Amino acid sequence: MRTFAITVYIAIVSLAIFNAYSPVVHRLTVTSDKPLAKPMDIALVSDTHLGRWFGNRQIKKMVNLIDAQHPDVVVIAGDIMNDNTIAYDNTNMREQLSKLKAPLGVYATLGNHDYFGYDQQITQAVEEAGIKALDNESVLLDDSVWLVGRSDDIDRTRLSAEELLTQVETDKPVIFLEHRPSAMDEVSALPVDLHLSGHTHGGQIFPLTLLMDWLTPLNYGSKKIADTQFLVTSGYGIGPVPFRLGTRSEIWIITLQSGV
Numbered sequence: 001m002r003t004f005a006i007t008v009y010i011a012i013v014s015l016a017i018f019n020a021y022s023p024v025v026h027r028l029t030v031t032s033d034k035p036l037a038k039p040m041d042i043a044l045v046s047d048t049h050l051g052r053w054f055g056n057r058q059i060k061k062m063v064n065l066i067d068a069q070h071p072d073v074v075v076i077a078g079d080i081m082n083d084n085t086i087a088y089d090n091t092n093m094r095e096q097l098s099k100l101k102a103p104l105g106v107y108a109t110l111g112n113h114d115y116f117g118y119d120q121q122i123t124q125a126v127e128e129a130g131i132k133a134l135d136n137e138s139v140l141l142d143d144s145v146w147l148v149g150r151s152d153d154i155d156r157t158r159l160s161a162e163e164l165l166t167q168v169e170t171d172k173p174v175i176f177l178e179h180r181p182s183a184m185d186e187v188s189a190l191p192v193d194l195h196l197s198g199h200t201h202g203g204q205i206f207p208l209t210l211l212m213d214w215l216t217p218l219n220y221g222s223k224k225i226a227d228t229q230f231l232v233t234s235g236y237g238i239g240p241v242p243f244r245l246g247t248r249s250e251i252w253i254i255t256l257q258s259g260v
Contacts, residue, residue: 012245016205019244021058023236025065028222029255030229032173032193036258040145042175043071043102044252046198047235049113050093051082053242059096062236062251066100069253073104073141076131077198078111078152078179082239084118085125097129104141106131109149111179111199113239134177138167145256146170148192150178161186173256181218181232188225194256195230202234206246220247 043066048054066074081088088094100106108131114122123133132139134149136159141147146168151158161176161183168174170191180199187195202220203209212219222231231254234247 013243016243016245019248020238020242021249023061023065023249023251025069025251025253027253027255028231029257030194031257031259033227033259034171034173034193035260036144036173036256039255039257040073040142041069041071042196042254042256043069043074044077044196044231044233044254045074045236046077046179046233047079047111047201047237047239048076049079049082049237049239050097051087053240054082054237055087055091056093056096058237059093059100063096063099065251066102069251071102071253073147074100074102074106075147075175075177075196076106076108077177077196077233078109079113079198079235079237079239080108080110080126081114081118081122082237083113083116085121088125094125094129097131100129100131105139107139107147107149107177108133109177109179110135110152112152112154115152115154136164138164140168145173145175147175147177150176152179153182161190161192165190165192173258175256181216181230184217184225184230188228188230190228192228194254195228196233196254197231198233198235200232200234201239202232202247204234204239204244204247205241209246
């Protein structure tokens with residue numbers, strides 16, 4: 001029994017480490033009722049939590065996986081760093097992160113872990129790596145799709161989704177990027193085609209995976225409310241605990257197309 005218990009324990013820990021450091025790529029197709037000349041492929045990454053437990057090797061793997069999918073644009077939905085830039089700077093992660101590229105650019109919003117006193121340093125580090133940080137801003141991709149990026153809930157000065165949409169033309173497809181899926185009711189009442197977020201880690205470790213499914217409107221995966229398609233990724237990184245059980249490190253490739 002002791003040998004069996006030790007074997008089971010080692011197997012569970014090994015699986016949890018494998019899930020944390022062996023990312024997979026998922027796909028989703030979203031059809032908008034707005035005109036779009038050609039489909040757009042969007043790579044979504046979230047919760048990289050770059051730090052002591054997650055660094056250059058994982059960034060290199062992420063870049064290679066995304067490059068293999070040939071997306072038009074890459075978006076990062078917050079929690080880029082694990083609280084600060086210390087490990088990022090000490091191990092020169094900028095060199096690897098700056099290799100993350102796409103024809104229409106790479107964009108990011110900050111998450112709650114990016115706001116723990118280092119938001120300015122993290123924003124600077126991200127932009128020095130060639131990634132545009134969208135702080136309650138919008139950008140027109142390929143003259144056809146609006147990407148709106150909103151700061152995290154922890155930012156008391158952030159704009160409402162309705163205020164942010166005044167920056168864009170809503171007769172074009174609108175992608176709304178933020179860290180948390182906490183504003184589903186607010187966003188679904190607006191002409192937003194696709195909402196992308198992370199934060200939840202999908203619960204990360206069983207049985208939190210089930211508990212968060214019960215306690216949150218959307219803990220993981222995709223769900224359509226009104227005319228808005230929501231997607232919550234479990235994230236690419238791991239946070240302070242280098243384990244995943246019941247979830248797995250992941251990247252999403254979303255194809256946005258027109259149905260008209």
